[in-house]
Amino acid sequence: MHQFIVRAATEGANPLMPNWWEILVVAVGFAILLWIVVQFVVPAFEKTFAERAEAIEGGIAKAEKAQAEASAALEEYKQQLTDARAEANRIREEARAEGAQILAELKEKAAAEAARITEQAHVQIEAERQQAVASLRAEVGTLATTLAGRIVGESLDDDARSARVVDRFLAELETQNAGAVK
Template sequence: MDQVIMLAASEGANPLIPNVWEILVTGISFAILMFIVVKFVVPGFEKTYAERTEAIEGNIAKAEKAQAEASAALVEYKAQLSDARAEANAIREEARAEGAQILADLKAKAAAESARITEQAQVQIAAERQAAVTSLRAEVGTLATELAGRIIGETLEDDARAARVVDRFLGELENENAGAAR
């Protein structure tokens, strides 16, 4: 290498300054390379950059659209849920009212049935009382006739006369009971 430097120094050329032809060839090569890069490589990069930008913006738009749809669906869901709750409350209130009405109807029917049974029992009691009174009158009449016959000393076999005696006797008993009750 020392020989090359010395040879160049002997020719009068400075080793730090490049040769003019080298500068010219390097400049033309650089210009051709620059032309190729600008003409073919840069448009490819620009195209790829534009496609990526469109894809990103498209995805952003899709995401915004999906978010808007999700928000709308959420609002619709909340509205449906609110409507369903309101409907459930209305059905519940209607069922309560219907239950209260049914309960009132059943109470009314039970009261009416109770009144009917009580009235029927009262009629039956009155009929049985009347039958008992009639039966007792006949027995008391028979006993009173026998007793009166024993007291008087003669038999009272005449039915009309016996009936009059019994009626008079029972009338007196009733008057005494009525007077005692006052």
């Protein structure tokens, strides 16, 4: 290297200044390289940048669309849930009303059945009382006729006469009972 500096100094050339032909060759090479970069590399970078920007914007648009769809689905779900709750409340109220109506009908049927049974019992009791009264009249009539026949000393076997005696006796008994009850 020392020789180079010595030779350059002897020739009178400035070691810091390059030759003109070297500057020209480097400038032409730089221009060619710059033209290749501008013609081929920069468009490829711009195309890649545009594709990526488009993909990102498309992804953002898709995400926003998906978000809007999710929000709409959530609102629809909430509305369906609200509707389902309202329907459940309505069904529950209808069931309560229907239950109350069934209970009222059952109570009404039970009361009607109880009234029917009571009426039937009263009819049966009245029939049995009438039967007992008739049986007692016959028995009392027979006893009264026999007793009256012994007291009077003659036989009261005549049916018409015995029926009159029995009726008179029972009428007197009923009068006495009615006076005692008051």
